[in-house]
Amino acid sequence: MKSPTIDHIDPEVRLSPRRRLFAGAVVVALAWSVLTPLAAPAVAATTEVVLSPTAATWTSARLPGTPLGDxxxxxxxxxxxxxxxxFDGKQFAGKKVVKASLELSVSFSTATAGGVVAYPTSTTWSESSLTHQNRPALGPTALNTALVLAKTGARLSVPLSDLSAVSATQMAFGLRYSQQYVSNNFSLAQSDLPKLRVTVEDAAIAKPVAPPVVPPVGTNGKKVFAHYFPPYPISIDNAAPANDYYEKNYLTVDGEGGIHASYGGLLRDRPETRAPLSGSDWRVQDLKTEVRQAMAAGIDGFTLNIMGLSGRNWDASINLMKAAAAVSPDFTIIPMIDGTASIGSQSATAIATKLAELYQYSSAERASNGEYALSSFKAENKGVSWWSSIIQALKSRNIPVTFTAIFLNASDANMKAFAPISDGVGNWGTRTVATVTGGPNNAARAHAMGLEWMAPVAVQDVRARSFIYDESGNTETLRATWNRAIDEGADSVQIATWNDYSESTHFAPSVAHGSAFLDISRHYAAEFKTGKFTISDDAIYVTHRIHAVAAVPQITLTKPMSPTLSGNGTPPRDTVEVLTLLKAAASVTVTVGGKAVSYNAPAGVFAKTFPLAVGKVSATASRNGAAIDSVVSPHTVVTRPLVQDLQYYASSSRD
Structure with a gap:
């Protein structure tokens, strides 16, 4: 490392490649091969250790074969x-890291936003020979959640918040910057050297937390998002599930003072339960769990429903941005302004000011040209000029956005009206096979206008408080919406929804269907992004209602639900569906209400339905005379339910 005068690099020239919506942002990378995610520190004596680097260099795509260590x-x-x-970490190897930060002196920067982001990387590189061509890969998860803005002449302290233990003798970092089209130089002068400041205590090395299992990213650049609805997090009050807010107020007939009694309670399902969490950040912990659950199902991010600019739902929005940034740089968030909510009464200035709070996080989705992603729910509910004023207000704050208008009615008139201010369009979608498979090629319509198409994927829609539902036909609607998105060549997908339990459209792991809908969807998401539907393990999914459509509930409601949400074209049905994903053909035996039926299921995806009957439901698959998989539904079919519950319950042999 030399320490003569500083050579400044000219800022990167902004090119104009073909815009790709939802391409994701590249962030600063910090490589640390010997640290693991942060555990809660124990009460013990601590020591602060400050290290200077043993090697420091950088690589550039503009000089791909040139070492720059001099x-x-x-x-x-x-x-x-x-x-x-x-850095050399021998002196505190085997000790628990309580706190860590990376210090850098900024000798030159053109940045106006964003900051340094840190990832782990290999230590097997040399200062004298490292180039862009032989550089080590950066780790998959950022080690810092807070972005620290680089300003010329400033000394930065980048907190490394996801660390817990040091067990090796060397540590390596790789640095980038989250804001695009800017340059940042950090001094290597002896008085300004980077420093690693670590507070440690003597402790056994904590077991690393396994990173989320993420399906391979496809090569076509397409992304899958799920609609996140803030009112229904994993837990509302962090209480024990048997006595929490969901149980006492949403799932009971007399909950919230009896305001939901006429329709039998607000909800029919809830998120998978958990024991109360320790720590004041339990809300963020829960959101991290949801991000990991989504990633494991091949989902690349959330479209975040923005209903207002304050209160619990807004706080949840901020926390979701934090959680996504902490879990992975590959999972991003698109703010989606709800055109039917109270935010519609706010000024463009007020909305832009609050959206800027979300866009400061590295988890904000970016288009390939660096613009931030913005979307809408029921765009047509507000005029084009209203949306345009928000876009302009953001631009005046140096936040250019790529706008995707999502309609309830993606008519030609609506698409043409919004085309001048939009880069993409989409539809919220319907929930019956007849309405999903009918109609024109929406992706082709959008492409003809020079717009990208965000296709809807859904599983069902049951609205007890509105006394209405759609007959989704077990998993038929789920499979039909995915197939349409794939066949039409949609540019991205929105799963509607991740967690709107009030309309039973949720895919998130729940008491009523576990992870079954997510697991089915995972295979289609992979096909959407890679062109291949791969079955690596045999699986059986069983779906059914817990009572017949015409069953009379024990509690008299104002009126029964009507299957007319999307019109009268799909009559209700009482069926058990067995969906198999098989590597090779197998014999399947299904038992419904004590009656067993066997059939031969081919390799691949195959669905077969049976009449619903009172009692238990189960299915077993056998090959060459030996059982290979089985599932027993934990949900018993009854003659008279307590209240009308027309959602489809699901069970998976993989749960």
């Missing part, structure tokens, strides 16, 4: 330049 500075940008630092 430069007196480091350079970090959003994509072309990556800085690397290495």
């Amino acid at each position: 430069k007196p500075y480091l350079s970090a940008s959003s994509s072309q330049d990556t800085s690397y630092l290495k």
Whole structure:
């Protein structure tokens, strides 16, 4: 490392490649091969250790084969330049890390937003020979959640919040910057050297937390988002499930003072339960869990329903941005303004000011040209000029956005009206097979207008408080919506919804269907992004209602639900569906209400239905005379339910 005068690099020239919506942002990378996610520190004596780097260099895509270790500075940008630092950690190997930060002196920066982001990487590189061509890969998860803005002349302290233990003798970092099209130089002068400041205590090394299992990302650049509805988190009050807010107020007939009694309670399902969590950040912990659940199902991000600019739902929105940033840089959030909610009465200035709070997080989705992603629910409920004023208000704050208008009615008139201010359009979608499979090629309609198409994927829609539902036909609607998105060549997908339990449209793991709908969807998401529907393990999914459609509930309601949400074209049915995903053909035996039926199921995806009957439901698959998989539904079919409950329950052999 040399320490003569600083050479400044000209800011990167902004190119104009073909815009791709939802391409994701490149963030600063910090490589640390010996640290693991942060555990709660124990009460013990601590020691602060400050280390100088044993090696420091950087690589540049503009000089792909040139080592740059002789430069007196480091350079970090959003994509072309990556800085690397290495430290010797022998003196505190085996000790628990309580607190850590990386200090950098900024000798030059053109940044106006964003900040440094940190990832782990290999230590097997040399300062004298590292180039862009042989650089080590950056780790999948950022080690810092807070972005620290680089300003010329400033000394930065980047907190590393996801660390817990050091067990090896070397640590390596790689640095980038989250804001695109800016340059950042960090001094290597002896008085301004980068420093690693670590507070440690003597402790056994904590077991690393396993990273989320993420399906391979496809090569076509397409993404899958799920609609996140803030009113229904995993837990509302962090109480024990048997006595929490869901149980006492949403799932009971007399909950919330009896305001839901006429329709038998607000909800029929709830998120999978958990024991109360310790710590004041339990809400963020829960959101991290939801992000990991979504990633495991091949979902790339959430479209975040923004209903207002304050209160519990807004706080949840901020926490979701934090949680996503902490879990993975590959999971991003698109703010989606709800055109039917109270936010519609706010001024463009007020909305832009609050949206800027969300866009400061590295988890905000970015288009390939660096613009932030913004979307809408029922765009047509507000005029084009209203949406345009928000876009302009954001632009005046140096926040250019790529806008995707999602309609309830993606008519030609609505699409043409919004085309001048939009980069993409989409539809909320319907929930019956007849309405899903009918109609024109929506992706082709959008593409003809120069717009991208966000296709809807759904499983069912049952609204007890509105006395209405759609007959989704077990998993037929789920499979039909995915097939349409794939066959029409949609550019992205929105799963509607992740967690709106009030309309039973949720895919998130729940008491009524576990992870079954997510697991089915995972296979289609992979096909959407890679072109291949792969079955690596045999699986059986059983779906059914817990009572016949015409069953008379024990509690008299104002009126029964009507299957007319999407019109009168799909009559209700009482069926058990067995959906198999098989590597090879198998014999399947299904038992419904004590009656067993066997049939041969081919390899691949195959669904077969049977009449619903009172009692238990189960299915077993056998191959070559030996059972290979089975599932027993934990949900018993009854003659008279307490209240009318027309959602489809689901069970999976993989749960």
